[in-house]
Amino acid sequence: MGLPMCKNLLKVGYPVTVWNRTAAKTSEIASLGAIVASSPKEVAQKSDVVITMVGDWSDVEDVVLGHSGIIKGARHGLIVVDMSSISPLAARRIAQHLEKVGVEMLDAPVSGGEIGAKEGTLSIMVGGPKDVFEDCVPVFKALGKTITYMGKTGSGQAAKLCNQIICALHIQAVCEGFILGEKLGLDLEQLLRVLTGGLANSRILSDLGPRIIKRDMRPGAKMRYQIKDLRNVLSTAAELNLPLPCTSLVCELFQTVSVMGLEESGTSAAILVMEKLAGQKTGQ
């Protein structure tokens, strides 16, 4: 995600300094005019706004609070925008660390995947101080199309988790509906047409449905990230003593995809779990 996002920032004229754990990954963006730093600390020293786009909360902690992290190069008034998807409670903890040294933080996870990053059409859900959000709107506008302020620190991540619950359960919904349809001998293309025309319609059904029917496992969104997000949902819910029964079950089912060695596949791989449960290959 980082590379296309940096390109979009350069395109509208922002000076961009980058760092990546894997140095080779910065060569393309360097050739387009970005400065390559040797550490997150150095990025912070050279920037007014530092955007992090990494894996999970522990990666964000490393990059932000680690021994050559952003916090080591930070000065009063620096803004850190974490666009990774992590738990809202982790986002709050990291923001509190930064606050102590006068650094403001926004949590700004995205929806829309690699295609959205490339096309600059990401949906960005933002939490943190309102005035800091407003300062950063021009940056967000270079990266995405729908920019929504969700509230206090952690609220961007909270909205993203809600988004991921709904997407995951929609994926499972389509898989359970289609596997029953297959077993009952329906023509799935026709079933898809009927269902998209009615109350069962969803973006997941219309976008992912055709891939599920064809067993097209190319990502789109990788199963690995969907599982990571569901784990963050469940750890967050656990801290709140909130049972989320179907989300828990879907997380368990999706983890079977990892066991099958397919976590780099797209989320359409959820249908393979249903096939496995059904004890046979059911594809048409």
Place this chain on the structure above:
Amino acid sequence: MGLPMCKNLLKVGYPVTVWNRTAAKTSEIASLGAIVASSPKEVAQKSDVVITMVGDWSDVEDVVLGHSGIIKGARHGLIVVDMSSISPLAARRIAQHLEKVGVEMLDAPVSGGEIGAKEGTLSIMVGGPKDVFEDCVPVFKALGKTITYMGKTGSGQAAKLCNQIICALHIQAVCEGFILGEKLGLDLEQLLRVLTGGLANSRILSDLGPRIIKRDMRPGAKMRYQIKDLRNVLSTAAELNLPLPCTSLVCELFQTVSVMGLEESGTSAAILVMEKLAGQKTGQ
């Protein structure tokens, strides 16, 4: 559903003979010109096509195969169209009984609820012999907007079950997403706007989401029928040795609504189960 459907048949000029278990329910349609019969048998004697729109498979069996049922008044070439939602395997069994006496049957369950029935905009999914379907298309067009031939006997019911799986899981998806959002202090109206703009969007989210937020329990679709349909899904899946883990869990959760005495409520009552699990009233 029967009354508005009969009205639409009368409106386009079909002669209509009706029967209802509760005789009083036929007075309005009689005043509009329908003949009231004393039994399903008599309806069959006076009709070329007999439509059944009742509760579950046992009701269909009573009306079709019972001792004053349609089969007792049937003659060769009569067409029975069952528009109730029952299991595809039950539909096949009933069709086999009728076939023995030269009666053709279509299974033609609908999606779109009471509003769709009133406005003649139902989506009708039809299974059975193709030529019989084609003969009945003019009748279906008086009742619905999207008429889809799904295949052999039972295929209409099969499509409806797939529809109900997806709708039920979408309802639960919205409830789990929103209850987490509430617990994390999000403004749910704003969350709804963000989610409907992205990959999480669904007809259920956009139509039912606002009701779930407001705890508006008026039906729309009654929870009682959603539970009935899920039970038919699960009994059908059981006959096929097909596990449907999330559908099973959602059926269990929705049945809690009945335990709470709210089965006549709309499907937005699913949020009350999540509240109960969360151990407190969380509504805004």
